[in-house]
Amino acid sequence: MSDNLGDSKRTGSSKKSFTQDKNDESATDSGISRSNPSSSQPPSQSDPPSPSDDVTLVGGSVGSDTPKVVHYQQQQSTFDESTLVNGDTSSQTYRGIHGGITTAFSSHDSRQAAAQARVSQLQYNHNRVALDRSINNASQFVHELRLENKARPVHYPVAEDPELDAKLNSRDSRIAIMRQKSVSPSPSSESSNFSNSPFQILKINFRLDPGSGDVVNNLDKTALSTFIDEKLSQVLRHLSSLKDRIDDTSSKVLVTGDLNSGKSAFCNALLRRTVLPEDQEPCTSVFCEIIDSHENDGVEEVHAVLIGSKYRHDDHRTYKTFQLSDLDELVYEAKTYSLLVVYVKDNRPPAQSLLRNGVIDIRLIDAPGLNLDSYHTTQLYSRQEEIDLVVFVVNAENHFTLSGREFISSAASDKNLIFIVVNKFDGIKHKDRCRTRIMQQLQPLSPETYKNADEFVHFVSSRNAMNGNSPDGGPDGGPDGGPDGNSDNPHPLGHPDFDRLEAALRGFILEKRSVSKLLPAKTYLCKLYSDLAALAEINERFYKEDRAAMQSELDEVSPRYESAVQASVRVNESIMKLIEESAQLAYDYSRNHIRAVINGVGQAPLGVPFKGYSDISDFARLTQERVINRILDSVSESEDYARQATASSIEGIRHVGREYLGEESLPATKFVPEAMYSRKRDLFQRQIDTTFSFGDFIDPNLESFCEVCGITLPSASTNAMVGAVFSKLWKTGLSGLVVIYGPQLLSAVTGIQSVASFLPDAVTTRVLPVTLLGVSVALPIYYFYKDAPRAYQRKVVRKIKRELENEDYQNVNSLRIAKEVRKVLNYPANDVSIGMNSIIESQSSKRAKLIGDMKKGESALRFYKDLAERVKAQGGLVDSYDLIGVD
Numbered sequence: 001m002s003d004n005l006g007d008s009k010r011t012g013s014s015k016k017s018f019t020q021d022k023n024d025e026s027a028t029d030s031g032i033s034r035s036n037p038s039s040s041q042p043p044s045q046s047d048p049p050s051p052s053d054d055v056t057l058v059g060g061s062v063g064s065d066t067p068k069v070v071h072y073q074q075q076q077s078t079f080d081e082s083t084l085v086n087g088d089t090s091s092q093t094y095r096g097i098h099g100g101i102t103t104a105f106s107s108h109d110s111r112q113a114a115a116q117a118r119v120s121q122l123q124y125n126h127n128r129v130a131l132d133r134s135i136n137n138a139s140q141f142v143h144e145l146r147l148e149n150k151a152r153p154v155h156y157p158v159a160e161d162p163e164l165d166a167k168l169n170s171r172d173s174r175i176a177i178m179r180q181k182s183v184s185p186s187p188s189s190e191s192s193n194f195s196n197s198p199f200q201i202l203k204i205n206f207r208l209d210p211g212s213g214d215v216v217n218n219l220d221k222t223a224l225s226t227f228i229d230e231k232l233s234q235v236l237r238h239l240s241s242l243k244d245r246i247d248d249t250s251s252k253v254l255v256t257g258d259l260n261s262g263k264s265a266f267c268n269a270l271l272r273r274t275v276l277p278e279d280q281e282p283c284t285s286v287f288c289e290i291i292d293s294h295e296n297d298g299v300e301e302v303h304a305v306l307i308g309s310k311y312r313h314d315d316h317r318t319y320k321t322f323q324l325s326d327l328d329e330l331v332y333e334a335k336t337y338s339l340l341v342v343y344v345k346d347n348r349p350p351a352q353s354l355l356r357n358g359v360i361d362i363r364l365i366d367a368p369g370l371n372l373d374s375y376h377t378t379q380l381y382s383r384q385e386e387i388d389l390v391v392f393v394v395n396a397e398n399h400f401t402l403s404g405r406e407f408i409s410s411a412a413s414d415k416n417l418i419f420i421v422v423n424k425f426d427g428i429k430h431k432d433r434c435r436t437r438i439m440q441q442l443q444p445l446s447p448e449t450y451k452n453a454d455e456f457v458h459f460v461s462s463r464n465a466m467n468g469n470s471p472d473g474g475p476d477g478g479p480d481g482g483p484d485g486n487s488d489n490p491h492p493l494g495h496p497d498f499d500r501l502e503a504a505l506r507g508f509i510l511e512k513r514s515v516s517k518l519l520p521a522k523t524y525l526c527k528l529y530s531d532l533a534a535l536a537e538i539n540e541r542f543y544k545e546d547r548a549a550m551q552s553e554l555d556e557v558s559p560r561y562e563s564a565v566q567a568s569v570r571v572n573e574s575i576m577k578l579i580e581e582s583a584q585l586a587y588d589y590s591r592n593h594i595r596a597v598i599n600g601v602g603q604a605p606l607g608v609p610f611k612g613y614s615d616i617s618d619f620a621r622l623t624q625e626r627v628i629n630r631i632l633d634s635v636s637e638s639e640d641y642a643r644q645a646t647a648s649s650i651e652g653i654r655h656v657g658r659e660y661l662g663e664e665s666l667p668a669t670k671f672v673p674e675a676m677y678s679r680k681r682d683l684f685q686r687q688i689d690t691t692f693s694f695g696d697f698i699d700p701n702l703e704s705f706c707e708v709c710g711i712t713l714p715s716a717s718t719n720a721m722v723g724a725v726f727s728k729l730w731k732t733g734l735s736g737l738v739v740i741y742g743p744q745l746l747s748a749v750t751g752i753q754s755v756a757s758f759l760p761d762a763v764t765t766r767v768l769p770v771t772l773l774g775v776s777v778a779l780p781i782y783y784f785y786k787d788a789p790r791a792y793q794r795k796v797v798r799k800i801k802r803e804l805e806n807e808d809y810q811n812v813n814s815l816r817i818a819k820e821v822r823k824v825l826n827y828p829a830n831d832v833s834i835g836m837n838s839i840i841e842s843q844s845s846k847r848a849k850l851i852g853d854m855k856k857g858e859s860a861l862r863f864y865k866d867l868a869e870r871v872k873a874q875g876g877l878v879d880s881y882d883l884i885g886v887d
């Protein structure tokens, strides 16, 4: 030691270094050489470095030619980059024996390690924040996809592998599935994966029920959409738990090992204070989770979690609170408590504190020693996601027990790397032999740990580290051993092995958490983004193809629709024209025909026999009936004509319809002509006043008078004129007759008088007046008597005509007849129209649906295009995060 001090003093440096080189031929009994760049002389045990000296450790990994160099600051018992030694010619090397192992330390590598740790830390934070953001983005994408799926079911490529289908639907495969079902009821065995699915995360396992036939084709869009929604909500849940995981800054270290191997002592040594009870006898039977007290408002206490409760710090019902000193008893109470949450204060600076190191909160979990009871629980515990590291404490005196071996090989396959702490190394006499044997045992149990033994396998004495005894000073402490259990007064030499273990532990947790915490998130995100991109592209392609197909369909449908509309207009027009022509024809015919009949009704004798005045009332009735019937007949004839016209028009309309719609398109209807004009026929007959009076038989008329008297009028016109005058006069009454015919009568009388002057007086005064009087009385009576039947006919005809005129009979009936024609023709027209409309409607609804679908497709296309771009960009970003590249 004096040599080293001398070296140190010669260089004027306070730095010392221990060189640990397992390959060195000049190794001590530990097989590790002592090297000193500045002095070839080994340091002696009697020359310990001064308390103020710092040292640099150079440690080589097993099987590695390159020694690993870590700077060691003795005073702080930490590894730090601030000390400069190796690589620097001015640096000095301190030689010393520590726990039988010669170690050499280089500050150069230490600086590198520290700088690297800082870069790792920065990179970790950067990656964590980036991943956090990426998880948020992914959640947003998935959320948007869910909404899209609700609006329009996502097109999901259900793998339709004909070969696979055939295999799955084959009898053998059905039997195989049924057998599998009967053997294993797990959900995964009940469903069959479509191996050619393009997805990893978004892969949906469709249950294949042997009895349900082709499950793929049986899935309708809605069912598929429900599956997808469920899958997406699963993804969202997973993203949320990933987020929790990477946002969780704490790391858990599970300390386990054989019974009595010193697990509690090791935890205490890490804390540099005796928190957990240590005993020769197995004592810890409850898991103890040690957490920095700042998570409990700085209060040191124990929360004993009752069996069956899930610990929640803010829920006092889940635990009972105790003092730290109660732990001595609590650790035995496995029947009451499932977990002891121990809050301890660690006031050491972050560089020394493991629990609160300023970067990540570390929780230590002291597990019960492995035995039959605890083995399974501990194994399950170690598999928890939150466990970032498993430290297995093995008693150097006992080596690995059977349960220890089993646990290590199982935990190693789970976590890949585990820390092995070979404790109680202070009590080992033949340390090198012990080391070799332990390494031999470890190699098959955890090859990875063995390969990286320098970092993961540590031979230490927790007791010495705790008590501050010299590394090789034995259980009772060396000559420079400090007071028991007092971290404030460590051994001046410190405990490089233990400190190295601590540094490696901390380095692993801090640096490797990128792998343990971030890598699962990155891997999941990469897969998810790749799936989302694939799904978006598939849908983009689908909607593009769909759009093209719809466009070509629309190109066909649109002209068909246009021509259907135009044809409908044309057909409609021609049918309307046909209807109007038919109605007009019926109207014209009816009007002319009825008018002609009405006009002609009084012209010819009605042929009603006049059987004398005794029968005059029958005569009157018959005459009136004859006139009315004649007119009604004309109406009926017009209606018949209209029926015929309607029948031919119906055929015309149906012909037009058939031409456009096709033979079978019109409903089979039967035209019943009799149904036309079946109502309101006798209306007119009922309206005519059929009563008559005596006056109806008196209708003086020159023509008839002359006819009755056998007088022939000069001409028809004169006859008519005179007749009219005569008629007028008659209407004015007898006085008028006298006024008009008076002169004639007077001249006749005068003529008679002049003739009478030649006649004897007796003749002129008696016979002549009497004769004349007789004639003038008898003649009208005779006339009226003879003319009465015809007078009645004339009067009835005139009366009826007058009434008809008043009613605008011809027009009203013609309109009625034409209206009925129109009405009846509207039926076939309607049939044609319905046929036409259905064609237009089908084209129109097809067109409208296509246009609507195209619009929806457009927005879906935009969505997926946008999604694909964003997802790809995000995927590329996440892929570029280098989580494990910083070493």
Ligand SMILES: Nc1nc2c(ncn2[C@@H]2O[C@H](COP(=O)(O)OP(=O)(O)OP(=O)(O)O)[C@@H](O)[C@H]2O)c(=O)[nH]1
Binding pocket: 258, 259, 260, 261, 262, 263, 264, 265, 266, 277, 278, 279, 280, 281, 282, 283, 284, 285, 367, 368, 369, 370, 423, 424, 425, 426, 427, 460, 461, 462, 463, 464, 475
């Ligand atoms: N010599 C020596 N003894 C130690 C060391 N570490 C622990 N011991 C002793 O070993 C005994 C058991 O230590 P514990 O820490 O209780 O062991 P444990 O593994 O926690 O025990 P259980 O949890 O009960 O299985 C105690 O008497 C300790 O003092 C060490 O490094 N060297």
